[in-house]
Amino acid sequence: MLLCRRQQLLKPQLLNPTNLFLRRYGVPPAVLNSDPRLDKTVQVTNSRGVNIIHDPLLSKGTAFSIAERERLSIRGLVPPRCQEMDKQLLRVKRNLDDCRTPLAKFVFLAALQDRNETLFYKLIINHLDELAGIIYTPTVGLACLRSHAIYRRSRGMYFSTQDRGSMSAMVYNWPHEEVDVIVVTDGSRVLGLGDLGCNGMQIPIGKLSLYVAAGGIRPRAVLPVVLDVGTNNQSLLNDPLYMGMGHPRIEGEEYYSFVDEWVTAVKSRWPNALIQFEDFKYPHAYNLLNKYRNSMTCFNDDIQSTSAITLAGLLAGLKARGMKQEDLDQERIICCGSGSAGVGVVEGIVDCMVAQGRVKSREEAYSRVWMMDQHGLLGNPQLSAEAGHIAPSNGKRAALDELQRCYVKKDLPDGLTLEEVVERVKPTAILGLTGVRGVFTEKAIRTMAKYTEKPLVFPLSNPDTHAECTAEEAFKWTDGRAIFASGSPFEDVPLPNGRIGRTNQCNNSYSFPGLGLGITVSRANRVTSSMFMETARTIADMASPSQLKEGILFPGVANLRDVSLAVGTRVCEVAYEEGVATANLKEGEVLSEVVKNSMYTPEYVPLVHYTKY
Numbered sequence: 095m096l097l098c099r100r101q102q103l104l105k106p107q108l109l110n111p112t113n114l115f116l117r118r119y120g121v122p123p124a125v126l127n128s129d130p131r132l133d134k135t136v137q138v139t140n141s142r143g144v145n146i147i148h149d150p151l152l153s154k155g156t157a158f159s160i161a162e163r164e165r166l167s168i169r170g171l172v173p174p175r176c177q178e179m180d181k182q183l184l185r186v187k188r189n190l191d192d193c194r195t196p197l198a199k200f201v202f203l204a205a206l207q208d209r210n211e212t213l214f215y216k217l218i219i220n221h222l223d224e225l226a227g228i229i230y231t232p233t234v235g236l237a238c239l240r241s242h243a244i245y246r247r248s249r250g251m252y253f254s255t256q257d258r259g260s261m262s263a264m265v266y267n268w269p270h271e272e273v274d275v276i277v278v279t280d281g282s283r284v285l286g287l288g289d290l291g292c293n294g295m296q297i298p299i300g301k302l303s304l305y306v307a308a309g310g311i312r313p314r315a316v317l318p319v320v321l322d323v324g325t326n327n328q329s330l331l332n333d334p335l336y337m338g339m340g341h342p343r344i345e346g347e348e349y350y351s352f353v354d355e356w357v358t359a360v361k362s363r364w365p366n367a368l369i370q371f372e373d374f375k376y377p378h379a380y381n382l383l384n385k386y387r388n389s390m391t392c393f394n395d396d397i398q399s400t401s402a403i404t405l406a407g408l409l410a411g412l413k414a415r416g417m418k419q420e421d422l423d424q425e426r427i428i429c430c431g432s433g434s435a436g437v438g439v440v441e442g443i444v445d446c447m448v449a450q451g452r453v454k455s456r457e458e459a460y461s462r463v464w465m466m467d468q469h470g471l472l473g474n475p476q477l478s479a480e481a482g483h484i485a486p487s488n489g490k491r492a493a494l495d496e497l498q499r500c501y502v503k504k505d506l507p508d509g510l511t512l513e514e515v516v517e518r519v520k521p522t523a524i525l526g527l528t529g530v531r532g533v534f535t536e537k538a539i540r541t542m543a544k545y546t547e548k549p550l551v552f553p554l555s556n557p558d559t560h561a562e563c564t565a566e567e568a569f570k571w572t573d574g575r576a577i578f579a580s581g582s583p584f585e586d587v588p589l590p591n592g593r594i595g596r597t598n599q600c601n602n603s604y605s606f607p608g609l610g611l612g613i614t615v616s617r618a619n620r621v622t623s624s625m626f627m628e629t630a631r632t633i634a635d636m637a638s639p640s641q642l643k644e645g646i647l648f649p650g651v652a653n654l655r656d657v658s659l660a661v662g663t664r665v666c667e668v669a670y671e672e673g674v675a676t677a678n679l680k681e682g683e684v685l686s687e688v689v690k691n692s693m694y695t696p697e698y699v700p701l702v703h704y705t706k707y
């Protein structure tokens with residue numbers, strides 16, 4: 095009890111109105127009335143002097159007022175003139191614009207985040223459209239590839255194979271008492287770039303920056319984590335600058351017990367934190383999700399929230415073609431890629447078809463989806479043999495698991511090429527989750543466009559260099575008729591007829607920040623499948639009829655905060671409807687207002703130095 099009191103006292107955080115202990119020490123009522131979730135009214139810290147200037151969560155750079163400089167003992171430690179944030183923004187934006195490459199911009203922004211998070215988030219939010227592509231895909235992919243070369247300063251936490259047995263103690267090295275969202279990766283499938291070992295850390299950092307900028311989670315309440323279980327990437331292992339463990343990945347029981355030790359450790363310190371599993375390779379991604387989803391607040395971004403945004407794209411795509419969301423069962427969908435994202439996406443589509451009630455069974459929904467991997471269609475090996483082919487399942491392909499087997503087509507030969515499948519199936523939509531540029535071939539897309547007036551062409555792999563085709567190709571091969579959505583951003587394409595081929599970014603950045611917001615505000619103790627379906631429906635309803643007519647499916651990255659607020663509110667509602675919310679709503683509170691008011695906005699608030707003497 096005593097320890098607990100001391101921790102509360104020393105915490106540099108807002109004062110909680112229910113904290114009677116602090117009340118006893120005479121903190122002014124204005125402070126006590128502030129919402130403990132928000133750093134809006136005043137921020138209390140036990141730091142002083144340079145410790146404040148060097149703490150990115152407290153620092154205001156040149157914006158400390160004279161009174162603050164006096165009371166925090168920083169007079170003389172910063173240039174004399176007190177500058178408002180708008181001047182600082184001008185300076186950092188100019189410096190940013192002077193950076194010549196996207197990677198240089200990435201490094202500049204990371205350094206700003208390490209100096210002054212408030213200013214960093216203000217800049218990001220003011221220029222979301224331009225900067226999401228730097229701190230997130232595609233540039234974050236490049237940053238992962240080069241992470242060991244561009245390394246400046248550590249952010250987040252690393253748990254490696256040499257930490258086994260110590261993790262439950264290590265979690266206390268993290269300096270913040272409250273953690274709302276943890277994004278964790280083992281770097282085994284970083285975007286479409288494969289195994290990048292502990293270089294994958296840039297992904298949780300980038301995802302959490304969007305959690306804050308778009309989802310309004312507090313910067314001090316996010317924790318990026320890498321589980322360094324080794325890497326099978328030989329060039330990293332050979333590189334003397336690589337900073338991770340220098341051994342191959344541990345596998346099997348050893349791997350799962352490692353993850354289990356970490357999960358137990360973080361849950362022991364932060365029992366309510368949402369854990370987002372990110373960029374884990376198949377089948378680990380599924381196995382971990384299935385192991386933990388029913389006992390704690392967690393989800394897998396690549397499986398579940400990529401699925402939600404892809405479903406949103408399909409539902410909006412129906413409306414863009416004059417149909418209704420309920421017509422999903424009318425689609426014929428080819429999915430290239432049967433890894434964590436591929437299987438997650440098609441499962442979400444099947445869930446939705448079943449929920450809409452227009453198919454009689456789950457099996458009937460499976461029949462609307464044709465699944466491919468690098469060896470071709472998941473089909474019937476017997477028919478391949480009859481046609482004189484050797485089926486991939488006969489040696490080339492690893493055994494399919496239970497989920498993948500649901501998609502096997504009994505009436506088509508195993509291993510058909512994409513062109514062959516397109517010719518036979520006449521798909522209305524093609525989804526790419528392979529991580530391989532060029533998988534959507536000219537012939538396949540041209541054939542598709544022969545049979546479908548407005549084909550949905552979704553090369554969803556990241557970063558852009560790994561998208562299955564480019565926007566230009568998609569529009570060229572479909573005579574400008576494609577409805578195009580990609581995982582990473584592509585520029586709109588001017589068409590020969592003078593029209594503009596609209597591109598959409600169909601990325602889980604539309605879904606996870608809002609999901610996290612809704613889960614955090616409701617303090618949901620589980621993440622349910624309806625939350626993802628409702629996320630999809632909410633986003634699919636956001637584009638206006640005139641946008642849809644032009645082929646615009648989503649509101650645009652500049653509006654990510656509005657999207658997150660809408661998704662967060664809906665997810666919150668679902669949490670209460672399904673009885674998984676644990677936060678108490680006060681009588682008469684309007685959920686959308688509660689969610690909106692709980693969103694962090696980057697503003698400087700007066701800093702107060704306070705310790706018990």
Ligand SMILES: O=C([O-])CC(=O)C(=O)O
Pocket residue numbers: 231284285286373395396400555556581601602
């Ligand atoms: O990070 C992104 O852009 C989307 C994503 O989760 C992935 O591709 O793994």
Ligand SMILES: [Mg+2]
Pocket residue numbers: 285372373395396
């Ligand atoms: Mg991912």
